[in-house]
Amino acid sequence: MSPSKPDAATLDxxxxxxxxDDLEAWEWLVSAPDADEAWASASRQRRRIDRVASAIQGRPxxxxxxxxxxxxxxxxxxxxxxxxxxxxxxxxxxxxxxAGAEPIIVEWxxxxxxxxxxxxxxxxxxxxxxxxxxxxxxxxEGDGELPGSWTLExxxxxxxxxxxxxxxxxxxxxxxxxxxxxxxxxxxVEAQDGETDE
Amino acid sequence: xxxxxxxxIVDWSREGRALLVEQRGDEIRALLWLAFGSxxxxxxxxxxGFRGEDPLDEAVEWSVARFTTGALDPExxxxxxxxxxxxxxxxxxxxxxxxxxxxxxxxxxxxHNDPPEPPRESNDGPARSEGALDEMRTRLATTLQRLxxxxxxxxxxxxxxxxxxxxxxxxxxxxxxxxxxxxxSKKQRSFHVHDAMFRYQCLHQGLIPDADGSxxxxxxxxxxxxxxxxxxxxxxxxxxxxxxxxxxxxxxPRSVGKLRRAGLAAILGQxxxxxxxxxKDEQETLERVFLRTSLSATTIHAxxxxxxxxxxxxxxxxxxxxxxxxxxx
Numbered sequence: 001m002s003p004s005k006p007d008a009a010t011l012d013x014x015x016x017x018x019x020x021d022d023l024e025a026w027e028w029l030v031s032a033p034d035a036d037e038a039w040a041s042a043s044r045q046r047r048r049i050d051r052v053a054s055a056i057q058g059r060p061x062x063x064x065x066x067x068x069x070x071x072x073x074x075x076x077x078x079x080x081x082x083x084x085x086x087x088x089x090x091x092x093x094x095x096x097x098x099a100g101a102e103p104i105i106v107e108w109x110x111x112x113x114x115x116x117x118x119x120x121x122x123x124x125x126x127x128x129x130x131x132x133x134x135x136x137x138x139x140x141e142g143d144g145e146l147p148g149s150w151t152l153e154x155x156x157x158x159x160x161x162x163x164x165x166x167x168x169x170x171x172x173x174x175x176x177x178x179x180x181x182x183x184x185x186x187x188x189v190e191a192q193d194g195e196t197d198e
Numbered sequence: 199x200x201x202x203x204x205x206x207i208v209d210w211s212r213e214g215r216a217l218l219v220e221q222r223g224d225e226i227r228a229l230l231w232l233a234f235g236s237x238x239x240x241x242x243x244x245x246x247g248f249r250g251e252d253p254l255d256e257a258v259e260w261s262v263a264r265f266t267t268g269a270l271d272p273e274x275x276x277x278x279x280x281x282x283x284x285x286x287x288x289x290x291x292x293x294x295x296x297x298x299x300x301x302x303x304x305x306x307x308x309x310h311n312d313p314p315e316p317p318r319e320s321n322d323g324p325a326r327s328e329g330a331l332d333e334m335r336t337r338l339a340t341t342l343q344r345l346x347x348x349x350x351x352x353x354x355x356x357x358x359x360x361x362x363x364x365x366x367x368x369x370x371x372x373x374x375x376x377x378x379x380x381x382x383s384k385k386q387r388s389f390h391v392h393d394a395m396f397r398y399q400c401l402h403q404g405l406i407p408d409a410d411g412s413x414x415x416x417x418x419x420x421x422x423x424x425x426x427x428x429x430x431x432x433x434x435x436x437x438x439x440x441x442x443x444x445x446x447x448x449x450x451p452r453s454v455g456k457l458r459r460a461g462l463a464a465i466l467g468q469x470x471x472x473x474x475x476x477x478k479d480e481q482e483t484l485e486r487v488f489l490r491t492s493l494s495a496t497t498i499h500a501x502x503x504x505x506x507x508x509x510x511x512x513x514x515x516x517x518x519x520x521x522x523x524x525x526x527x
Contacts, residue, residue: 009285026339063228
């Protein structure tokens with residue numbers, strides 16, 4: 001019988017070099033046709049977690065806002081909203097203002113991470129015009145409404161860009177987080193040599 | 199080697215852990231939220247006993263409480279803040295490792311998520327017995343697990359890519375698109391693939407002793423077979439390795455590299471010697487083919503041994519992989 005595919009958390013533990021007690025998971029990895037893709041995907045996921053985690057440590061302000069975003073992943077948490085976890089009309093796209101760069105889809109209730117070179121400019125916008133989505137920024141020196149884009153200067157990173165749904169009257173991040181139905185975040189971290197978006 | 203992206207947790211006493219949660223609770227909770235939110239849908243946590251209004255919040259708070267007051271053996275834990283991003287660890291803490299596997303297995307069965315097994319291709323070379331393949335799968339898995347534990351995730355990925363054709367033929371998949379790591383050039387990718395396949399064979403053939411050995415063997419082990427950062431060159435920095443080697447052999451900044459190359463050349467010689475032996479059975483034939491496909495002139499370049507003409511000549515004189523498979527009667 002073929003070994004069964006390990007769950008996502010087990011694959012993550014394998015990426016971290018663990019899972020000594022589950023040889024079947026490794027047997028699946030060497031013999032399943034989609035194992036390469038699953039491993040690549042798990043590695044990307046771990047890279048994202050490591051980057052966000054690295055930024056969170058030593059920054060309680062970022063920790064608190066990250067928890068707040070992730071805690072409202074499914075809106076109010078009612079079963080009805082949970083069933084519409086993927087809401088295509090509300091997908092936002094992060095598009096580099098530099099020519100030729102591919103946009104990155106940002107999911108509601110999640111924190112995406114993007115390594116940015118100093119001087120590079122990034123914007124956050126809705127892929128389709130949605131009147132009730134507003135954009136903010138937050139970094140160690142303060143917060144406010146995002147003026148279209150953010151150019152990363154030395155010493156600024158990490159900077160969190162936020163999309164807030166239904167936060168019409170908010171003028172600060174704190175107020176927006178208190179009133180928004182859903183929030184998505186993009187964490188800008190300073191790119192190291194050779195680092196990519198992967 | 200600790201992961202430099204994560205802070206160490208030094209005091210593992212209950213008091214020390216409680217103090218850490220008191221002082222760094224916001225960060226700890228954010229890391230747990232980040233991890234649980236990445237791997238678990240809320241309903242998927244119900245079999246683990248998190249059945250309240252918000253199972254994710256419950257799981258996060260349970261993990262914080264477990265860390266604060268639970269009996270955790272630091273020898274068996276990740277001793278950095280990374281532990282808070284390890285979902286499998288916390289769920290296994292909640293229900294036990296066996297129960298964790300049972301829950302996940304049951305869920306996979308219920309969801310019928312596994313795609314149907316692809317048909318085996320009939321024209322992929324001589325027929326091989328299921329028993330030999332099952333044994334080979336277990337052997338490959340055992341070594342791959344060791345490669346992951348002793349190097350890093352990217353090398354496992356490169357090994358998967360480099361051995362894909364052979365595994366495809368053995369395990370009988372329908373060919374699918376090969377993945378490419380776009381972050382590396384084709385040449386660099388090829389070097390990493392051959393490096394990964396070489397390191398895999400070193401472990402697979404038992405050529406890396408866990409301790410002791412000559413200075414050159416130690417240089418190889420401490421550089422290339424210890425957990426390393428998941429980025430090129432996929433080995434520990436020489437300055438970390440130097441203090442671990444016999445002091446008399448470290449005479450300058452290039453000593454570690456010289457010792458490592460000497461050790462790699464010796465190991466290559468051991469791998470080449472496998473081809474001078476007779477094979478006894480089908481299992482050994484599979485192993486021989488597998489080893490042959492893992493060695494090429496690119497291996498020599500990937501290991502920074504391209505000046506060793508003797509090694510290049512030797513690898514080029516190895517029999518082709520096809521010739522190692524007996525003709526079907």
